[in-house]
Amino acid sequence: MSYRTIGKPVPRIEGQEKVTGGTQFTADVPIAGALWGKVLRSPVSHAKIVKVDTSKAKALPGVHAAIAGADLAPVFVGIRMKDMPVLARDRVRFVGDPVAAVAAESRDIAEEALGLIEIEYEEVPAVFDPTEAMRPGAPLIHENRLHYKNAPSVPEEIPNLQSVSIKKNGNLQDGFKRAARVFEHTFRTQLTHHGYLEPHACVVRIDPDGKVEVWASNKSPYALRDLLADDLGIPKNHIKVHIMSVGGDFGGKASLIDVPICYFLAQRSGRPVKMALDYSEELMAAAHRHPAVITLRTGVEADGTLCAVQATIIFSGGAYAAFKISPEVTVLGGRRLGSYYRIPAVQATTYCVYTNHVPCTQTRTPGSPQVVFAMESQMDIVARELGLDPIEIRTKNLLKEGDASPMGERWQNIAVRETLKKAVQASGWRRVKPGKHRGRGIALYERGTPSGKASAAITIEADGAITLLTGVPDVGPGFYTVVQQIVSETLGVAPENVRVRFEDTDSLPYDPGTGGSRSTNTSGHAAYKAARELRAKLTEVAARRLGCGIQEIRLVNGRWKAPKGKGISFDEIARIAVEENGGPISHLTLYEPTDGPPVTSFAAQVAEVEVDPETGQIAVRKITTAHDAGVVLNTLTFQGQVDGGVINGLGFALMEENPIVEGRITTLNLGDFKIPCIKDIPKLTSVVLQSPTGPAPFQGKSIGEMPNVPTAAAIANAIADAMGVRLFELPLNAEKVYWDLKREKPARSL
DSSP states (O other), X not given: OOOSSTTSOOOOTTHHHHHTTOOOOGGGOOOTTOEEEEEEEOSSSSEEEEEEEOHHHHHSTTEEEEEEGGGSOOOEEOSSSBOEESSOSSEEOSTTOEEEEEEESSHHHXXXXXXXXXXXXXXXXXXXXXXXXXXXXXXXSOTTGGGSBTOOXXXXXXXXXXXXXXXXXXXXXXHXXXXXXXXXXXXXXXXXXXXXXXXXXXXXXXXXXXXXXXXXXXXXXXXXXXXXXXXXXXXXXXXXXXXXXXXXXXXOXXXXXXXXXXXXXXXXXXXXXXXXXOHHHHHHHSOBBOOEEEEEEEEEOTTSOEEEEEEEEEEEEESOSTTOOSTXXXXXXGGGTTTTBOOSEEEXXXXXXXXXXXXXXXXXXXXXXXXXXXXXXXHHHHHHHTTOOHXXXXXXXXXXXXXXXXXXXXXXXXXXXXXXXXXXXXXXXXXXXXXXXXXXXXXXXXXXXXXXXXXXXXEEOTTSOEEEEOOOOOOSSOHHHHHHHHHHHHHTOOGGGEEEEOOBTTXXXXXXXXXXXOHHHHHHHHHHHXXXXXXXXXXHHHHHHHTSOGXXXXXXXXXXXXXXXXXXXXXXXXXXXXXXXXXXXXXXXXXXXXXXXXXXXXXXXXXXXXXXXXXXXXXXXXXXXXXXXXXXXXXXXXXXXXXXXXXXXXXXXXXXXXXXXXXXXXXXXXXXXXXOOGGGOOEEEEEEXXXXXXXXXXXXXXXXXXXXXXXXXXXXXXXXXXXXXXXXXXXXXXXXXXXXXXXXXXXXXX
């Protein structure tokens, strides 16, 4: 179907403000009389707090408040599981745990005041490896874990569990009996930060009547309001969260983090308080991506047909579960284990474990990059052991139309084979043989488009100007531009006639915020519904004006037309409707999803690498990615999401890591914590399979959390193809390749 706006490369409507410095982020908010808040964080991994003395800090001129855990009621916070005190009370559990806080006239005074706080610790044994933390006799990080609100039940005999989740389908015993070969391998992935450019920041102002205003770099303002109300015992209608532009998220900005501390400082000082982390604090104390230890046991027939897959997935959750969104307080990657293959029997047992390092949270496609790295690496291992081509073994096992997924889902329009074929063709896999020390690897992924309820409001002025009010904060993917296109296409006007606006949590009933690649399928659907309902009202006006039935009206090229006559423009209809209404027309709508089409999305990615046999240095030369994308609503923002996702996956694969030495993260600045720069980016090629099959408005599908997932596995497989080196641990770096090449093993041809 041909659209006027949908599917076009409409430029980002907020782009000019961003590149000229006009966009206001939380740290930019000017609040009269605001104090600066700073937090004193634990320098040790695990210790009892013997004493905290803030008296000298309170006496420092310019300090208006200094608080410790003992000064507050025993409040525990968390998105789901409430296991983290606002300030540590009796013990600290990681280097960076907040222990005390001050509010002062300036940042310098606040920093000086932190140095005057006296704390005495009694260190106790710590544990950092999740497998060690699960062993009998391991140091207990939370002794009364089951007493926390919303704590899921776990086996009592295994210490330090945050959660356990078992997803299974089919008969494993029968599957392994049928197998000619059984392969078992263990893979490890690293602790990493999200890498957004804007550190966490917040401002809290408490009015004399007790009303609370919050500005925060948070992707879910309504959830932030609700959490503050529940955790701090404040009536929800006394809290207003201002919706802010967010300088990057990737999953890391959904929690309260330091907002409760900011609230108590504002309460004690009687002044507004602003807090903004520097990047060393971000890397030390803001939630990270879960490290993982993944053991796969896979049974196959002699021809490579999959019989059974059993996975034990252990995620290191850090010191608190408070930052996790999942109702199970776990990481969800295991539920998509090999989900694009026909696997008669599958079981994924996922443990999330307390450890004495920085807490972890959802990160772009939570758990999937870790699990897919393991699954797709092992598929290549199996192929090579059986003498099969990596494409051949995948094609043999991929889902076909009518097949159930390993977990029993039945999808329509299964396009995984076509997606793989497109990636192979575009990469030149069959046409071009890689040269010496060069190799290619492939990996796949599958993910659906989440949904949820949302609200939106549209106002039309007499001059035809349209304003869409949304509750979605801008975190970078281009939602405002896409939702502008949705409204303009529905109402038959040019995109520039639609202004997109956001305010605060008082302006609309509810919005889920961003996350899970769902914005277009939730808040976009709310805007689409509002525009359709408003179009129906305007059609009634047009029918009266044109003297025909409503069902006879057609919206063609921006004009309402009757069977006969020239029709009426949108601007004219708007003027008449506003006159009849006695003022601007505002329409609020609530969207709640019904059962949508049972569809999902597929991605296939090919990486081409070159490896230096003398040093082990890895150079990624090209990445080709293919996506089953439904209808692409904006080709420009779509490509931005694909390229950004691939580069995100490249960083996770090759360089991003926050190593912990004696409990301390050793990469506390962006010079040490490596993320990809322009020189690291290889040639990127994208292929899109479009079809009107998606659940979002105009049949779109999600894209934000697809391209980053297969990258690590594709690169690992390419390294193995180039050098015969199989790496089981991320990041994939020169040292690991070098030492693998140096090990004594059968002679290889280089």
